[in-house]
Amino acid sequence: MNILVLGAGQLARMMALDGIPLNFKFRAFDVGPAIVVDPLSHHQYSQDLAAAIEWADVITSEFEHISHPVLDQCQQSGKLFPDAQAIKTGGDRRLEKQLLESAGVANAPYRIIQDRASFDEALSQLGAPLVLKSALAGYDGKGQWRLKSAQEASTLWPKIEAFLASDPKQAIVAEQMIPFDREVSIIGARNHQGDVVTYPLAVNHHHEGVLTVSVIDGGQSQALESQALTIFEALTQQLNYVGVLAVECFVVNEKLLVNEIAPRVHNSGHWSQQGAFVSQFDNHNRAVAGLALGDCTLRTPTAMVNILGEDAIDPQIYALPGCKVHWYGKDKRPGRKMGHINISAPDAHLLQQRLAELAQLLPESGFPGLHEYLHR
Ligand code: ATP
Ligand code: MG
Numbered sequence: 001m002n003i004l005v006l007g008a009g010q011l012a013r014m015m016a017l018d019g020i021p022l023n024f025k026f027r028a029f030d031v032g033p034a035i036v037v038d039p040l041s042h043h044q045y046s047q048d049l050a051a052a053i054e055w056a057d058v059i060t061s062e063f064e065h066i067s068h069p070v071l072d073q074c075q076q077s078g079k080l081f082p083d084a085q086a087i088k089t090g091g092d093r094r095l096e097k098q099l100l101e102s103a104g105v106a107n108a109p110y111r112i113i114q115d116r117a118s119f120d121e122a123l124s125q126l127g128a129p130l131v132l133k134s135a136l137a138g139y140d141g142k143g144q145w146r147l148k149s150a151q152e153a154s155t156l157w158p159k160i161e162a163f164l165a166s167d168p169k170q171a172i173v174a175e176q177m178i179p180f181d182r183e184v185s186i187i188g189a190r191n192h193q194g195d196v197v198t199y200p201l202a203v204n205h206h207h208e209g210v211l212t213v214s215v216i217d218g219g220q221s222q223a224l225e226s227q228a229l230t231i232f233e234a235l236t237q238q239l240n241y242v243g244v245l246a247v248e249c250f251v252v253n254e255k256l257l258v259n260e261i262a263p264r265v266h267n268s269g270h271w272s273q274q275g276a277f278v279s280q281f282d283n284h285n286r287a288v289a290g291l292a293l294g295d296c297t298l299r300t301p302t303a304m305v306n307i308l309g310e311d312a313i314d315p316q317i318y319a320l321p322g323c324k325v326h327w328y329g330k331d332k333r334p335g336r337k338m339g340h341i342n343i344s345a346p347d348a349h350l351l352q353q354r355l356a357e358l359a360q361l362l363p364e365s366g367f368p369g370l371h372e373y374l375h376r
Helices: 010-022 049-055 068-076 084-090 093-102 116-126 150-166 222-239 280-289 315-319 348-360 368-374
Strands: 002-006 025-030 035-037 058-061 110-113 130-134 144-147 172-176 182-190 196-198 202-207 210-216 243-252 255-262 302-308 323-327 337-344
Touching (some): 002 010, 002 049, 002 068, 002 280, 010 025, 084 222, 093 172, 093 222, 116 130, 116 150, 116 172, 144 150, 196 222, 202 368, 243 280, 315 323, 348 368
Parallel strands (some): 002 025
Antiparallel strands (some): 110 172, 130 172, 182 196, 202 210, 210 302
16 A cells, blocks of 8 residues: 655654554655655655656645645545545635534634724624634644734734735634633544544643643543544534544533644644554554554553654653653754653553653753643
8 A cells, every 4th residue: 555645744754654564655745845755764756746646545644734736636636535625624714614514513603804894893793802813824823813802903903914915815713712621632533434433532731822731541521522422423424534633622611612623643642652552643544545443442541742842852751651752853943843752651640640750851941831731
């Protein structure tokens, strides 16, 4: 089975690593320079996109911000899973909101802003506080503004106006600020046959818009887990989806409100490399290749800690019980996702203890989100 991944970052790398035991072969299309590379070594193939499409049995994607001509070219081959429409939906908050509505899935009340009149209307109909998000190309909290009170409207508007003027394709999706109790994500897979599997809910902690810690200890209620499954089935059916899909949610009074979807493997699913029998990467490969999906049950409570902007950690970490370190082979840049640490324990209580021990070896300056999570 030859798999071509659109994107050549850490997600393609981890798909390829988990594809080796299945005898799958991988190539990655690095969309920036438009070159075909090995997702592990980054060795460049003398092949263009058309030749790579020809080489592939299946094409998939590691991120949603891919130009539409590239997506359309892949779609025409009949090999792209999830399909171009699902990937475009994940990359445009307007389409995402339409999807949530047509699938009957609860989400934050919103308005689309294109000019001063729609900005004023959003404020009067939704009220403050608001979160304003760019319709296209947002990730890790980038392309977002907060409006805490109506008095801030006149200072915020010039920034929004300049942003809208910079790209005619852009718009803003203004959402009511949700006073959530916590954030969780639903990760699951659907294959060509329509079979669905989902992992237990991950509880996610963000720092300055970036995921820092995910904890999966099976501690969410059965009622919440079953809401999650209903949402996952509704969204994947609506999209006729094939692959792993991630759904980020707010929990408000034990009810799920969907924040956004990611039509791909997701950072809050990395724990599954150690915490589940079959990882999200393995299940994504199986789904797109038409194999049976694997066991998603929790093998052992596990937490994932992102390594941001650092290319080395205290060597004692490698020896901690239940600890596994994953590096992405990237050059160091401030804030860049460089790797992650999965830490597992026999029960939820011991997991918190091990996380606290791990945090003692990770300085607060480099890991503010982890320390914030532990002192919450
Ligand atoms: P990602 O890295 O997940 O792609 P993103 O840049 O696409 O992030 P969102 O997930 O929409 O952006 O927002 C980032 C974070 O901001 C959320 O995880 C949540 O903590 C907060 N947030 C977003 N929308 C709202 C909202 N309507 N109410 C309250 N908090 C919000
Ligand atoms: Mg998000």
